Amino acid sequence: MSSAPEEQVPPPPTPLGRPRIAPVQGAPPAPGEGDRVRGVGRIVHDLRRDQMTLAELSTRAGVSMGLLSRLENGSGNPSFRVLSRIAHALGVHVSTLFAEARPPTTRLVRAEERLRVVLPDGRTEYEVIVPDLSGRLCAHLWRFPRGYSGEGAAQSREGVQFIYVLRGRLELHIDHEVHALDTGDAVTFDALRRHWIRNSSARSAAEALVVTSPPFLPGGAAADR
Template structure:
């Protein structure tokens, strides 16, 4: 149980209101957000309504889904930075899905510190994975991929594509899609999504 002083202090940040506004602006439902964070829609709803204050690890999981930094929830909108540099050593590496051993790719957010951005940019490294094991996903918007190294398999709907170094592709990310590395060589790509 929080003391009234702590309760009042946390309410001033309006974390729940900021989360709800961000989620609605990005057109993400509570169920989808829950699927991406591993948190229940009921818990997320309580956070949005100010009935529960998230722990920092929980808030970070949410922030990563929306590609914002923790500061998004703690700074005044008028004081947010318009220019943001993410140094190589500042990037954090995450698996495609939390809490699983069978990972098809890892990603690093390249625009982590920027807020109110119009796109999301990632550096992705792909693991060798049988095409049958690829877990398709989909999200609102479009996606652009530029292969930096190696050979990448990409399934969009029922269509399979093979991309090699310096190939690029643009597609509707509302379609189910998934990726896998082909061969033993390192495979990395720049992935940009626009909601």
Template sequence: MSTDENRSTAFIERLGREVRRRRQAGGMTVQTLADRAGLSRRMLTQIEQGTANPSLVTVDKIAHALGVDFAALSAPSSTEPLQVSEPTEVWRNDAGSRAVLHAAGSRRGGPELWEWTLQPGDRYNAEPDPSGTEELILVTAGILVLTADQQAVTLTPGMSARLASDRTYSYAAPTNRTTFIRVVHPTT
């Protein structure tokens, strides 16, 4: 198993443990949390057992149903003033596009530092984040087409943008392999 696969497996297992811990601490049944998150009971059970690889949107739905943010479920917890984080592959598709969470703030609503890679011709369609959420994006290679509210902008290496991500939006790599850094600042 490769290092990336080990990290992805560790992420899925940690996510499952954290979802179960928070659900039980909140006195919720699996069915109650599944209903609040808009998921099937079976899917939530598989996530808690670490046997499902949920989408970013699914993890976000569970986080909101638990009253926390994405980072609270996905990043290892620490109260240390300085913490070195291991990169965690959170999403990958069959084309080889992927999203890696590098670090997340320790407080709810803290920033999240992501590295994304989109293969040529690939696109990621995102669901709206909670009201007030913003992203800062810096393209490091390739061409990124960022679309929100039916407005598309093309970013080349070195260009950056601010996106109000509380609406439907997408990332696309029309021609080349594209990499970009994404800092998400969730609503508090």
């Protein structure tokens, strides 16, 4: 006799005063075994294409063309012994196949996969448009509602910040400087200087691309997906 399915308990509400991270679908999985296999496969493919055909490598290594094809396409799970034979046929030490095996350096973020964060006012939000915060920089797409002012949350942090106004008009305050930024304007500055933004546009909202290096997540939110 089967037991009744457990009732799903809803997650606790977001505490007041903290940014809310909107759920996203289809976020890329964390690097793991699949990435390592793909890394080895790319190295085998790059070494082979300059020397021989897939059929020639199959003959020299004594490995089926099907296995080689799957490996070069990032799938399969060849044994160390098989990889050693492949490396020998390619004229390299087997360690060469692993030394450079690392997650892909090109990572695509689809529009529907972006991490979206809504600030406590419920109107101001931004999206993180890089895969994660482990790289050298982070890019945020900000949407500032009409009348927005960040004066009460002025920031100062190590690094460099770049702002490009996509739509509307923004007023950037850096220490005692005030810079009026229109659509298409861009500015780069030392983020250690105290800075904040005001939406001075007559539009209902303004949008800006903000790139920071090293990366961080504004508003104290965690970078969880």
